[in-house]
Amino acid sequence: MKIAGRKVPFTAYIGGVIVVLALIMILFAPWIAPYPQTKIVGGVWDTPNPHDWLGTDSIGRDMLSRLIYGGRTSVSIALIATCLTMIIGVGLGFVAASTSKLVDNIISRVVDILLAMPILIFGLMVFAVLGTSIPIMIITISVLESTRVFRLARAVAMNITVMDYVQVARLRGEGIGWVIFREILPNALPPLVAEFGLRFCFTFLFIASLSFLGLGIQPPAADWGSMVHDNAQAIAFGGYAPLFPAGAIAIVTIGVNLVVDWLLSIHALPAGAGAEI
């Protein structure tokens, strides 16, 4: 198969399958999970068996069901947070690039201050003050991650605002809305789409780390990060319960990255790169 005049590589197919499976999990969790996520169905850390395909967790709940429900929470929160991240980051980046130097300086310096603080420490501080709930978590993550997106969006937009066609629109007297949405955005789309994929991975891992630290999604609701945390002790007893959620995190991250790499390759490569030497 060819997309955008290029053969789709094998790795992109693998990534695509993983992403599609993750989406199915989000949408249909209650129908495909064999048990409810909080129901205790067996002993502590049962090994995989015909009833519980992936065994049970630290208090005897079905691991597969919790993995499916957990995926629903982890992936969907990451998706919402990433969308919000992109909207904030790209919005501010474009405004900074296409209005006055003063506005650019103010936004850029505020972003510099946020960038100067380690993201996890800053997140912990916010949760300590405001408490942990899903909306607060999503907003905090979006604001922190958007500083990274801002940098890229501003740089991309800077290269486009110097183009003569943007000057033409400005000289005509077009407002900032037209300049941003009609002149800049369509030309900035490819790198931003790729950035979306990368940001999703980082957000996803960030949520997992917060949950692992006990600050993310609160029990008894399942999510992959806290599942690793809850079942971590099993390793000491030779069990492999935490490997399932940890593996799921790894697989989704890799899957999304494979798709992103492919998108990047479409965008970045000049037609048939490589001179004859």
Place this chain on the structure above:
Amino acid sequence: MSAAKNDMLLQIRGLRIEASNGAVLTDGIDLDLRRGEVLGLIGESGAGKSTLGLAPLVYARAGCSITGGEILLAGQDLRKLDTNGRRSLRGVRVAYVAQSAAAAFNPSMTLMAQVCEGPIRHGLMNRREAEAKAIELFAALDLPEPKTFGQRYPHEASGGQLQRAMAAMAMSCQPDLLVLDEPTTALDVTTQIEVLAKLRELIHEHNTAALYVTHDLSVVAQIADRIMVLRHGKMVETGTTNDILMTPREAYTTALVAERKAAMSGHGVAEAARGETVLTVDDVTIKYGPVTAVKNISFTVSRGETVAVVGESGSGKSTLAYAAIGQIEAAGGAFRFGQAALPPSFKKRSLEQRQRIQLIYQLPDIALNPRQKISDILGRPVAFFEKLSGAAVKARVAELLTLVGLPLDYTERFPGQLSGGQKQRICIARALAARPELVICDEVTSALDPLVAEDILKLLKQLQDELGVSYLFITHDLGTVKRIAHRVVVMLKGQMVAEGATSDIFETPPDDYTRKLLLSVPEMRTDWLDEALTRRDIWRAGPAALPA
């Protein structure tokens, strides 16, 4: 080189170069070049002339490869060389001079280090010998202070000096063959003469063969023994320089020669009495920080008139255009449109003022948004200025396309699907969409091939007759001025040195600089350079000795 003067040096047989997407860049090209001979490769952009020029280096640009034919250098098939063989060929036996020397030099190394790199890396000379040789070449190329010139970094030398330094670099290994890829295209006419003269001298002295790639027939006439005309990757015609210029056989060559002749011939615009004044430039001064780019310029543009602002790079002519449109704010003086003074910044100008003055840019590629359809590009200014919508906009867009001579179904195309000339037509249509009284044209033809540029000039003239617009025409090309302008403003280093009706300026240049500028435009005959050099020598003896 012990070889005899007229030995066959380069033979290319059936050369075929393809891009990875299957496009054929050159096909079935045969070429012979003897020692001491210069072959001019002429053609429009995309003709494959640069691609062919790189072939003797067994090099194809990214995404392209040489897929057929033979390249014989002194009887040896270069395509059969391995990587090491090719490496020891390049720079030593075949050397390359790039079009833009300013972009081709490494900005963080001194010129001496870069000129000596070839002979030292190839193990031909040690550093001391290489530097001595470089100084010798600098002196031969008439570079200032040859002994210390090499200590400069590229940004410390002018464009013409860099182009000569690059020629020194190419000659440092005493190659058998020199490939010159548009070496004077980026230079001002007054600098071009010097570089051409020195290149010619160098080639003759070393009995080097050369391939001279260019799109300009008058330039190639000064330096080439033979000319090969290329189009769409195929050879159109080949012959001695005089034959091609005087008795071209093919229709395409005839058109090229005719276009140049038109540029050379007399002033073709009737200068009627001046009408109502549209734009007044009154004592305008423009600064970039502490640097004064334009100083105390005053002139006027009347209705239905074309005023050309001519100057070399750095003369401030484009700065003046941007100040007139309000993109740059003038530091002193004022622009008046009709009777009303124009605020310096476009932001403070009224909708009416923004509408009646339009700008057409030099590079149509970046003047059109690649993600907008032609219908949007032309429709938006119509809707914006004339407050139209729906079918009225569509009708006006169709009218504009007809005006600039493009088919109506182009509305559904994106700019990437148009050729360079068509894109420039769209830019013209976009300016006309505002129903302007004054159109500022900033080097609108300099990025286009000669024949395409000629069509654009004809279109602009025709539109002026039909619509009565005035043009402020910024250009460095005196041939263009002759063909379109009623009046000329000559600028030098930000100052106005001459102003008047075109015929007056061309027939009796009022000052030394204008005279020098006019005499520096190459003419399409083989003995022009010698004449120009003689004139220059007289000039140097004293301007008074110059024939009127």
